[in-house]
Amino acid sequence: MVLAFLLLAGAAPAQRRDFAGLYNAERRLRLDTRREADSLRFYLRFPNGSDLQQRHPLRLAAWLSYDAKRPLWQDSVRHVSRRIRWAGSAAWVEFALPVAALQPGQVLSLHCGPADEAGAGEGAWLLLTAERLGRTFILTDSVGDPLLSRAVHRGQPVRIDSYGPEQPATARLYSTANFAAALPPMTDLAAQPAPPRTLGLLDSLFFRAGQELHLQQAGLYALRVGGSGRPLALLVEENEFPTLKTADELIRPLIFLTTSAERKKLYDAPNPKQAVDNFWLDVARDNQNLARQLIRTYYGRVADANRLFSAHKAGWMTDRGLLYVVLGPPEAVYRTATEERWVYRSTGTGNATYTFRPKPSTFAPEHYELVRRPEYELLWYAAVEQWRKALTAPTGR
Numbered sequence: 001m002v003l004a005f006l007l008l009a010g011a012a013p014a015q016r017r018d019f020a021g022l023y024n025a026e027r028r029l030r031l032d033t034r035r036e037a038d039s040l041r042f043y044l045r046f047p048n049g050s051d052l053q054q055r056h057p058l059r060l061a062a063w064l065s066y067d068a069k070r071p072l073w074q075d076s077v078r079h080v081s082r083r084i085r086w087a088g089s090a091a092w093v094e095f096a097l098p099v100a101a102l103q104p105g106q107v108l109s110l111h112c113g114p115a116d117e118a119g120a121g122e123g124a125w126l127l128l129t130a131e132r133l134g135r136t137f138i139l140t141d142s143v144g145d146p147l148l149s150r151a152v153h154r155g156q157p158v159r160i161d162s163y164g165p166e167q168p169a170t171a172r173l174y175s176t177a178n179f180a181a182a183l184p185p186m187t188d189l190a191a192q193p194a195p196p197r198t199l200g201l202l203d204s205l206f207f208r209a210g211q212e213l214h215l216q217q218a219g220l221y222a223l224r225v226g227g228s229g230r231p232l233a234l235l236v237e238e239n240e241f242p243t244l245k246t247a248d249e250l251i252r253p254l255i256f257l258t259t260s261a262e263r264k265k266l267y268d269a270p271n272p273k274q275a276v277d278n279f280w281l282d283v284a285r286d287n288q289n290l291a292r293q294l295i296r297t298y299y300g301r302v303a304d305a306n307r308l309f310s311a312h313k314a315g316w317m318t319d320r321g322l323l324y325v326v327l328g329p330p331e332a333v334y335r336t337a338t339e340e341r342w343v344y345r346s347t348g349t350g351n352a353t354y355t356f357r358p359k360p361s362t363f364a365p366e367h368y369e370l371v372r373r374p375e376y377e378l379l380w381y382a383a384v385e386q387w388r389k390a391l392t393a394p395t396g397r
Contacts, residue, residue: 019121025304049091066335137162162209174199179313182322186377242306247272311364319370
């Protein structure tokens with residue numbers, strides 16, 4: 001595929017870009033890429049394929065940063081209707097761009113809709129890194145479809161689909177025992193014990209790219225093809241992930257709402273799962289319908305956080321997952337090259353803006369860390385109290 005690039009030096013500046021739509025787990029456009037010689041191949045999955053049937057082209061644009069006013073270039077995918085592959089109501093689209101047109105540090109946007117919405121924060125936005133521009137493999141399922149996820153179930157078939165000659169591959173398993181849930185937003189991190197600087201290596205697997213893997217042990221895997229390049233992280237979780245089913249799984253996210261003594265009581269109960277139900281019944285003052293609604297809302301947010309933010313640990317345990325679960329999806333999200341701001345308005349606990357800063361690592365290249373501040377304390381306890389008094393409304397997203 002050859003694209004003609006259009007420089008837009010004279011285009012009108014765009015309005016402030018709101019990325020809140022990227023945190024709608026049900027409608028998020030998902031993608032992955034693979035380097036193939038002098039091209040970068042894109043694999044996109046639209047959860048609702050009807051978006052591609054509205055006679056709007058699939059528009060591409062490269063930006064200097066997330067908050068850039070004008071794109072460096074823009075174009076559209078040619079003959080997109082011929083590239084659609086259906087999977088139920090979802091649809092796959094595959095195409096390639098010349099690597100020469102892409103530079104590390106640029107941000108690529110992909111959007112299927114009217115031209116005046118192409119610069120909005122909807123669709124998909126991808127930060128181009130040297131690692132992404134150079135990675136020659138993707139992870140696929142047993143039938144060859146890209147996983148588009150960095151978390152799989154124990155025993156789920158996984159393949160490394162590598163471009164070029166067959167190469168040896170390795171999978172190194174690391175323990176996740178030291179990964180803890182995010183601390184409240186007013187916590188003084190300097191007063192906390194320093195986390196371990198290294199992860200414990202549990203096992204190493206050697207195989208060939210293209211060979212089907214069934215990773216039976218839960219944990220964090222670092223996958224590498226050949227002897228160079230950064231590894232790709234894969235989190236192996238229990239078979240119901242991103243939803244939670246067992247008593248232990250249901251109790252752990254309650255760390256945001258409960259004391260350690262309350263959680264110990266839940267763990268030590270003769271029937272811990274019934275104890276979790278009773279916890280929510282107590283919150284709802286024995287109103288079973290309200291208790292069920294609270295359970296659906298809270299654990300629904302946990303599952304969505306797992307879909308959105310899982311990397312080196314489950315998504316609900318991350319800083320963004322912390323706010324997503326307790327406060328719900330942000331009403332507005334503003335990004336720059338150095339931070340991401342989540343805005344909440346009329347939450348019943350006061351308006352607030354929370355700032356995240358990118359802190360990429362080998363295992364979590366898209367990880368963001370919350371800037372914690374003492375002034376969040378009253379807002380946080382008010383939000384927890386909303387849950388404890390069964391006043392938190394179900395999210396609309």
